[in-house]
Amino acid sequence: MIKEKDYLNNIAEQCLSKSNKLGSTDASVMVMHSVSEDVSVRNRKLDGSRRSENLGITLTTYIGKKKSTISSSDLNTKNLDGLINRCVESTKITPEDDLNSLADKELYFKGDKDLDLYDETVLENKKKIEYINEAEEEAFSRKDIVNTNGSGFSQNKSNFILANSSGFSDGYKTSQFTAYCEVVSKNNGSMERDYEYSSKRFFNDILKPKQLGSKAAELALKKLNPKKIKSEKLNIIFDKRIAKGFLSSFSSAISSSAFAKGTTFLKDKLNKKIFGDKINIQDKADIKKANGSRYFDVEGVKTNPLDLVKDGALNDLLIDTYNGKKIKKKSNGRASGSSNLYFLNGDLSFEELLNSNKKLLYITETIGRGSNIITGDFSVGASGLMVENGEFSYPVSEITIAGNLNNIYKNISLANDLEFNYSTNSPTMLVEGMIVGGK
Amino acid sequence: MSDLLKNSNLSLDTADKIVSDTLHDCDDGELYIEDTKFETVTLDDNKIKSSEYSIDSGYGFRAITDDVIAYSHSNEISEESLKKSSKNLKSTLKSKKGTYNSEIKKTNQKFYNDIDPIETKSLNAKIELLNLMNEYSRSKDQSVKQVSASFLGEKKNVEILRPGGELLKDSRPLVRINISMMVEKNGRKETAVYGVGGRQSYDEYLKDGSWKKLCDEAFRIATTNLKSKPSPAGEMKVVLGPGWPAILIHEAIGHGLEGDFNRKKTSVFHNLVGRRVASEGVTIIDDGTIDNRRGSLNIDDEGTPTEKTVLIEKGILKNFMQDRLNARLMNTKSTGNGRRENYKHIVLPRMRNTIMLNGTHTQEEMINSVTKGIFAVSFGGGQVDITSGKFVFNCTEAYEIVNGKIGAPLKGATLIGDGPSSLKEVLMVGNDMMLDPGIGTCGKSGQGVPVGVGQPSLLIDNMTVGGTQL
Numbered sequence: 042m043i044k045e046k047d048y049l050n051n052i053a054e055q056c057l058s059k060s061n062k063l064g065s066t067d068a069s070v071m072v073m074h075s076v077s078e079d080v081s082v083r084n085r086k087l088d089g090s091r092r093s094e095n096l097g098i099t100l101t102t103y104i105g106k107k108k109s110t111i112s113s114s115d116l117n118t119k120n121l122d123g124l125i126n127r128c129v130e131s132t133k134i135t136p137e138d139d140l141n142s143l144a145d146k147e148l149y150f151k152g153d154k155d156l157d158l159y160d161e162t163v164l165e166n167k168k169k170i171e172y173i174n175e176a177e178e179e180a181f182s183r184k185d186i187v188n189t190n191g192s193g194f195s196q197n198k199s200n201f202i203l204a205n206s207s208g209f210s211d212g213y214k215t216s217q218f219t220a221y222c223e224v225v226s227k228n229n230g231s232m233e234r235d236y237e238y239s240s241k242r243f244f245n246d247i248l249k250p251k252q253l254g255s256k257a258a259e260l261a262l263k264k265l266n267p268k269k270i271k272s273e274k275l276n277i278i279f280d281k282r283i284a285k286g287f288l289s290s291f292s293s294a295i296s297s298s299a300f301a302k303g304t305t306f307l308k309d310k311l312n313k314k315i316f317g318d319k320i321n322i323q324d325k326a327d328i329k330k331a332n333g334s335r336y337f338d339v340e341g342v343k344t345n346p347l348d349l350v351k352d353g354a355l356n357d358l359l360i361d362t363y364n365g366k367k368i369k370k371k372s373n374g375r376a377s378g379s380s381n382l383y384f385l386n387g388d389l390s391f392e393e394l395l396n397s398n399k400k401l402l403y404i405t406e407t408i409g410r411g412s413n414i415i416t417g418d419f420s421v422g423a424s425g426l427m428v429e430n431g432e433f434s435y436p437v438s439e440i441t442i443a444g445n446l447n448n449i450y451k452n453i454s455l456a457n458d459l460e461f462n463y464s465t466n467s468p469t470m471l472v473e474g475m476i477v478g479g480k
Numbered sequence: 481m482s483d484l485l486k487n488s489n490l491s492l493d494t495a496d497k498i499v500s501d502t503l504h505d506c507d508d509g510e511l512y513i514e515d516t517k518f519e520t521v522t523l524d525d526n527k528i529k530s531s532e533y534s535i536d537s538g539y540g541f542r543a544i545t546d547d548v549i550a551y552s553h554s555n556e557i558s559e560e561s562l563k564k565s566s567k568n569l570k571s572t573l574k575s576k577k578g579t580y581n582s583e584i585k586k587t588n589q590k591f592y593n594d595i596d597p598i599e600t601k602s603l604n605a606k607i608e609l610l611n612l613m614n615e616y617s618r619s620k621d622q623s624v625k626q627v628s629a630s631f632l633g634e635k636k637n638v639e640i641l642r643p644g645g646e647l648l649k650d651s652r653p654l655v656r657i658n659i660s661m662m663v664e665k666n667g668r669k670e671t672a673v674y675g676v677g678g679r680q681s682y683d684e685y686l687k688d689g690s691w692k693k694l695c696d697e698a699f700r701i702a703t704t705n706l707k708s709k710p711s712p713a714g715e716m717k718v719v720l721g722p723g724w725p726a727i728l729i730h731e732a733i734g735h736g737l738e739g740d741f742n743r744k745k746t747s748v749f750h751n752l753v754g755r756r757v758a759s760e761g762v763t764i765i766d767d768g769t770i771d772n773r774r775g776s777l778n779i780d781d782e783g784t785p786t787e788k789t790v791l792i793e794k795g796i797l798k799n800f801m802q803d804r805l806n807a808r809l810m811n812t813k814s815t816g817n818g819r820r821e822n823y824k825h826i827v828l829p830r831m832r833n834t835i836m837l838n839g840t841h842t843q844e845e846m847i848n849s850v851t852k853g854i855f856a857v858s859f860g861g862g863q864v865d866i867t868s869g870k871f872v873f874n875c876t877e878a879y880e881i882v883n884g885k886i887g888a889p890l891k892g893a894t895l896i897g898d899g900p901s902s903l904k905e906v907l908m909v910g911n912d913m914m915l916d917p918g919i920g921t922c923g924k925s926g927q928g929v930p931v932g933v934g935q936p937s938l939l940i941d942n943m944t945v946g947g948t949q950l
Contacts, residue, residue, distance in 0.1 A: 083744070089549035090572040092565065093824055096555055097536075112534040114555035117487060120535070127533060134604055136528045166572070190746050190867070225746055225867055232748065234867035264868075272714040272950055302525050302626050304662055304671075409872035409894060410861040415662060415671050418892035420711075420946050422863075422872030439870050441894045441946020443713065478713030478896070478946035 043214065044074040044096070049202040050210070052116060056100050056125060057206055063129040065102035067143055068206045071339065072098050075199035080169045083191045085177045090166055102128050106137040143340070144362045144372055149209050150337035150344075157330045159198075159214040160243040169194035172250050176222040179254030185265065186258050188225035190234055195219045196244075209341040217332075218244045222253045226261040233267075235260035235406070239462070242330050260405065263426060267438035270402075270427070270479045277442060277475045278394055278403045278428070281458070284384075284467035290412035290419075290446070291322070292379045292465075295349065295357075297364035299414065306417035306446060307355060314353045316450045319387060322350035324359070326380035333381035333464030337374060344374035349382075383466040387455025394456050394471050396431040402477060403428050404442070417446035441478035449475070482647060484513045484537070484639050488557040492647070495562065500643040502543055502566040507578030508804055509543040509569075511641040512781065513557065514823040519598045522630040523610040531603055540823040543569040544805055545578035551826050581808070582644060587785035591769055591776045592679035594651040597633040600681045606631050609691060617661060617695040623703065625669075626662035631655070631682060636822075640783040648783035653679050654774065654930060656919060657686070659694050663702040670708070670891075672701035672876070677918040678772045685918075701858070701877050704889050711878070711893035711947025717853030718895065718940045719846045719881065723914035724858055726935035729764060730834050730922065731864040731871045732899040733757075737791050737799075738817070738924075739806030739829040741866050748869040748900050749797065758795040758903035761839045765790050766801055768816055768832035774918045775833035775932035779816070782827055786816035791834075792903075803829045821927035828924060833932035839909025846908050846939040848884040854893060854945055855879045855886055869899040894946035902940060910937030 049072040060068040074096045081088040099112040102125075109132040113124050164172075173194045180186050195218070202212035221238035237256035239248035248256075279287075299305035307315065316322075326335050326344035337343055340362055347357045360368075361376035395401065404425040411421045424438035449472050456469040482492045495511060503509045515537040522529040538555035541562065550572035552565035610629050617627045633655045640648040656677030663670055674697045676685045685691075720728060741747035749757065758764075768777045768786025777786045782804050790798050802810070803818030806829055819830040847855060857877040864871035873895045880887040915934035922931040 083547075087548050087572070089551065089826070090568070091550075091826065092552040092568050094554040094556070094561075095824070101530075108530045110530055110532045112532075112536075114536045114538060115487075120487065124533075124535060131531045131533065131603055134607070135531050136607065138527050138529075141530075188744070188746055190744070232746075232867055234746065234865070269944075274950065302662075303664075303669075304626060306669075406865075408863040408865060408870070410863075410874050413671075413892070415669055416891070420874065420892045420894040420948075422870065422894060422896040422946070424868075424870070438868065439896055439898060439944060441713065441872070441896050441944060443711075443892065443894065443946050443948045445948070476713050476946075476948045476950060478894070478944055480715055480944075 043076055043198045043200050046202065046212065049074060049200060049212065052098065053202045053204040056098060057204060059122060059125045060100065060102045060129060061206065063126060065104055065129050065132065067103035068101065069143060070098060070100045071201060071203050073199065073201040075197060077195055077197040078166065079193060079195035080166050080173065081191050081193040082170060082173045082177060083189050085174050087170055088191060100125065100128055102132045103141060104132045106139055106141050107132050107135045108138065108141045109135050140363050140366045142362065143205050143207050144342045146207055148342045148372055150211065150341060154213055154336055156327060156334050158242055158334060160216045162244045164196055164244065173220060173222065175250035176220065176254035179251045180222060180224045180258040183258040183262065185226050185228045185262055186224050187227040190223040190225060192222040203339065203341055205341065213336065216242055218247050220247050220253055222257040224257050224261050226265050228265045231266045233261055233264035235264060240332065242332065246330065264424065264436050267424060267436040269439050270437050270477065272479050273477055274474055275402050275477050276398045276471060276473045278401055279470040279472065280403065280405045281467055281469055283404050283407055284470035285463060285465045286411065288382050288465040288467060290414055292359060292382055294414040295355065295359055297358055297360040297368055297370065300358060301364040301367035304415050306415060310355050311358065313355060315355050316350055316353040316453060318353045320350060320353050320453060321385040323347065323385065324349055324379045324382045328381050328461065331381045331461055335380055338376040340372065340376045342372045342374040342376065344380055347373060381464055383459060384455055384468060386457040386459045386468055389454060389456050391456045391458050391469055394469055395428055397471060399430055401428040402437065403433065412446060419444050419446050419449060442475050443478065444475045482639055484515050484637060485557065490557060490559050490562060494559055495641055496645040498562050498566050499641055502569055503580055503643045505577050506543045506545045506573060506580060507808065508581065510782065512540045512823055513639045514538060514636065516634060516636045516822065517598055518634045520630055520632050521603065521606045521610065523614050524628045525626065526614060528607055528610065536822065538823045541565045541569060542826065543573055545573050545576040547809055548573060548576065549826055553824050580643060582642065584642065584783055585785050587779065589785065590778055592653060592772050595653050595681055596635045597653045597655045597681050598635060601683060609686065613659060613691055613695055616692060617699065620699050623663040623665045624661060624699065625664045629659045631657055633682065638781065642783065648779055650778045655682050657682065657694065659698045661698045661702050663706060665706050668706060670702050670705035672698045672705065674698040674701065675917060675919040678774050679776060680772045704877060705891060708889040708891035710949045711890040712945060712949045713947045715942050715944050717850045718943045719850065719853065719855045720938045720940065721857040722910060722912045722935060722937050724916040724933065725856055726834065726836060726916065726933035727859055727862050727920065728873060729836050729935055730831060730933050731862040732897060732902050733764065734831050734834045735864050735866055736869065736899050737801055739800045739802040739810065742800050743806045743810050746867050752797050755797055756795050757797045757900060758792050759906040760795045761909040762792055762795050762903055762906055763837045764792040764834065765837065766831055766834045770833055773833050773915065773932045774920065774930045775831065777832060780818045781820045782814065782818040784814045784816040784818060786832060789815045801829050801831065803827050819929050821929055825927045828927065830924060830929050831922060831931050833934065835934040836936065838911050838913045838936050841908040841910050843910055843912060843937040846910065846937060847881055847886060849939065850881045851883055853881045854890060855881050856895065864899060870896065871899055872896045892947065896944045896946060902943065905941040906938055907941050908939040912936045
């Protein structure tokens with residue numbers, strides 16, 4: 042069972058009072074507990090079960106402008122005292138940094154917690170196994186699905202308290218249910234794999250087993266017997282699950298730490314057009330039941346909604362207290378990064394995107410690191426499907442796609458099929474004029 | 481005598497009783513207890529960011545019968561917690577009956593010393609050196625705009641308790657020193673990262689001013705990239721430099737030779753033992769026994785001593801890398817490749833130091849033989865799809881080769897290839913084998929473990945280069 046608030050609070054208070062006694066002028070502590078129970082299945086047979094229980098603290102102590110951090114999973118009182126002592130001693134010899142401080146008091150989250158982030162449902166392992174067996178059953182009912190890489194179900198519950206010496210103390214429970222199915226297709230000596238997964242805060246919101254299995258099978262089958270294509274300049278459509286990756290690199294590129302150090306290709310672009318006029322990006326932490334929703338960040342600062350990109354212009358950044366001071370801006374509750382980050386819908390239908398050119402490449406998977414946020418260079422390995430006259434014609438693999446994010450951003454068009462399946466979400470995306478490396 | 485149970489209410493006897501009781505009807509399993517201390521000291525943007533220190537201890541209790549793994553872990557090391565885990569494992573495996581194989585090889589060999597690298601250098605001394613590295617780097621040239629440097633130190637103590645009270649121990653130090661630099665000239669920015677590390681004290685890598693070499697190397701790569709031009713796209717010949725580029729071997733071939741993917745028949749290599757998978761000149765080993773290397777281990781995380789495993793000999797596939805589970809199911813022996821990131825994770829067959837051995841050619845010969853191609857000196861990250869065999873790499877230092885000569889540096893080049901066919905396309909194997917500087921971390925199923933790689937220069941006939949220049 043997940044530890045209750047009082048238990049976590051008690052540990053947090055011990056840490057704060059002990060640090061104070063040892064000479065810290067300020068301190069902040071996070072106490073977390075999580076329990077996860079997972080099963081995995083392969084070829085419709087149980088492959089394994091796993092139970093994980095983690096209790097831990099992260100403590101940061103300040104002496105004036107000096108700061109040091111420890112974390113530990115060993116909460117035995119004697120060891121904990123030793124650690125707090127070590128943290129304060131390290132703080133004493135760490136050089137001063139004028140910008141070190143807790144967050145501004147007036148920015149702290151205060152208010153009701155009504156985002157519905159915790160589902161009480163507890164599933165027995167037997168139930169999880171049935172769920173995922175049914176997904177594999179469905180996948181194996183398709184011709185040419187010959188194997189699985191493993192499928193699984195996990196149930197995670199966690200609770201935490203964040204407390205600091207200037208009076209902030211709050212926390213809440215969250216839950217996460219995840220089901221995945223990864224299958225292998227084989228035909229004429231060609232072997233491919235693909236997967237589908239669904240992860241939601243509420244059990245009832247995850248994909249039903251049959252949908253999960255049939256989607257995974259469909260994707261793995263579509264990839265069979267791929268061709269390699271010639272190197273050329275092409276318009277590229279990114280499937281939603283790939284398109285959202287552009288938001289992840291975007292969020293690193295607009296963090297206040299990258300701006301403060303100048304280590305981002307967007308450094309001089311605040312309030313300037315970086316995308317086409319129709320592109321809008323929001324980061325909204327208060328969507329009910331959503332995977333990225335939260336009340337406050339790791340500093341206790343309220344995570345307000347942000348219009349990061351408005352009509353193509355970079356309108357705001359992801360800001361924490363320390364780096365915010367460097368760039369003379371207040372924290373907007375993003376010390377833990379973005380929350381629910383998404384492109385707003387575009388005005389084209391999925392079919393219109395497919396028909397936007399006689400020949401297009403539809404990318405379903407990329408491998409490799411991809412984006413260099415300092416230079417904006419983008420280059421990944423990819424596989425997908427060729428689209429000719431609006432129809433999927435044949436699978437393509439072992440190619441690369443490359444460009445620079447400055448240009449890519451300006452050439453994005455979006456479909457109107459946004460869904461909130463992950464914590465970053467994008468509609469299907471068209472990028473015109475990317476370089477494909479092939480034969 | 482257990483060192484890691486000392487601070488708990490759990491005696492070795494009681495632990496053994498619970499372990500023996502839980503596992504007696506199973507094929508395999510153990511209680512894995514771990515205690516890890518970890519520190520990072522980082523300098524960034526001219527300031528010591530902060531020092532961070534963490535302690536993580538806990539246990540992972542594993543029971544296996546047939547191919548079913550039951551696992552339960554907790555950071556509460558106590559009798560109550562272990563009993564709860566035992567109940568959990570028994571419930572998963574209740575319908576199965578196995579035969580425990582208590583046989584495990586023993587070793588007294590040590591490939592690194594039992595030191596605590598965090599304590600062997602004071603925090604003050606680390607801070608002082610980071611400041612020196614920062615000042616030295618910035619004084620090299622006005623183009624140096626950002627410097628970030630860090631010390632990462634770890635001491636991990638591991639105990640493996642098998643039924644019958646057999647206790648196997650390892651004590652593993654690990655350090656890594658990193659420097660990254662951003663340079664800017666005429667409005668253009670480039671970065672470079674360089675690092676060193678292994679299972680010794682920090683000072684082994686820093687003494688006699690060798691910290692300056694780290695800064696010099698990062699500066700050299702970053703300024704080279706300032707002059708880089710867009711990379712070509714398409715198929716061409718590729719010369720790989722010695723050392724770190726061997727992560728290509730790790731991705732393209734290594735992962736596909738791990739026992740689990742082959743037992744499950746999802747690797748393209750699963751039916752190729754005894755067959756030619758590489759050119760005649762290619763011999764690849766996975767070696768856990770090299771002194772003080774990042775990927776070396778005295779025993780693996782199941783207690784099996786590590787060894788030097790021949791994977792490919794003169795182009796012929798010889799062996800897979802095995803943990804106990806996959807070895808048992810494939811009727812072979814563990815090769816000491818059973819590893820886990822920490823007590824929170826199940827054991828998987830993982831690489832240690834994966835190395836291609838020397839051939840007879842010189843790097844110069846290789847470059848001279850290429851009319852149009854690229855010379856890849858260093859890579860950032862890489863990734864592989866085991867099932868289709870496709871792998872990809874991002875070059876962080878690469879040059880064009882034109883008419884047998886090294887030309888301009890290239891920016892943003894990606895290499896993509898097909899694992900099983902790429903090693904058949906090796907035209908020349910160099911005589912300049914080098915190990916990497918000790919910086920690799922391999923990711924698999926969400927678990928990162930330290931690894932090493934090594935290789936001589938290689939000439940590959942045909943690979944697809946991804947760039948922006950058609």
